[in-house]
Amino acid sequence: MKDEIIVRRPQNLTELDQILLENGNSWTFVAGGTDLLVQKQVWQRATHVIDLTSVTELHQQVEVLPDKVRIGAAVPYTKIIKHPFIKENFPILCEACRQIGSIQIQNRGTIGGNIANASPAGDTLPVLSALDAEVLLGPRQNGTFTHFKPSEIMAGPGQTRLKQNQYIAFVELPLPAKEGQFWAFRKIGQRQAMAISKLSLAVLGWMDDLLTIKEIRIATGSVAPVIQRHAKTEALLNGQTLTEALIEKAAEALKNEISPISDIRSNATYRRETTANVLKDVLYELLMEKKK
Ligand SMILES: Cc1cc2nc3c(=O)[nH]c(=O)nc-3n(C[C@H](O)[C@H](O)[C@H](O)COP(=O)(O)OP(=O)(O)OC[C@H]3O[C@@H](n4cnc5c(N)ncnc54)[C@H](O)[C@@H]3O)c2cc1C
Known part of the structure; x- marks a missing residue:
């Protein structure tokens, strides 16, 4: 048992960096x-x-910049969910935050904590990957933060590449074009609430009126030791007209691109089949909606 615990509560970034350096x-x-x-x-x-x-x-700041938004790593989910600019421009992130734990967890839990905890089941992580997020790490060196992709910070389940005393300061999200945008965040768990994901899927893309996919980003959680983007499946869909045949091919490609494991929450076969089915479901929904 330790004798004492020293707790510091710096009020701003300057104080925080001073303590650490x-x-x-x-x-x-x-x-x-x-x-x-x-x-x-x-x-x-x-x-x-x-x-x-x-x-x-870190706790309060949501800064809207001309081409991106910068969110403090210790901003709680509830604030992200309710923020008008984030709601308007990053609905996929709000959806992932809304599916985390419960209202109580959303009131306390933070995006920085989700990244640093490095769980493959962390619900914001596939979404951050699909949004091409950047993470700014402190303490600042000569006044500048170090930039990383969230996936570069994760080294394995519960493991990060953060150095001793390095902290996540902000998450930056480039503003995605709105025209022709489609998105989905799906999480499969044991129940609807308070469930850690058996698998999760984030899809963000852009399509024209002729159903041509201009760009698609597909990221998954809980089907590998770290969050993954699926370049092969994305490449198969990019530039193609969305049809039923293409959807079936994409689901097959995703199945071959993931190599999930069996653990206490699910088994590899279920994860592989269901991830592909969830992608199918998302793309069929999109096709039906566009054909209306
Ligand atoms: C009942 C329950 C249900 C949950 N449900 C879900 C769920 O559905 N989906 C989901 O994704 N998660 C879930 N979680 C996990 C958790 O709520 C989230 O991962 C949350 O985002 C963690 O954030 P936090 O601020 O509470 O982190 P903390 O607990 O404060 O910290 C977590 C880890 O990150 C480190 N850390 C925190 N902030 C930083 C930072 N800025 N820089 C560097 N290191 C940092 C800490 O040292 C610690 O190692 C659940 C947890 C509970 C208890």
């Missing part, structure tokens, strides 16, 4: 605590803790 301690970051506080082993070992929810920029 001037001090030789190994710090444990806590944001919403919804993952950390149930990981008893990690939490009990922590001797130096920084509460990121005290850092105004």
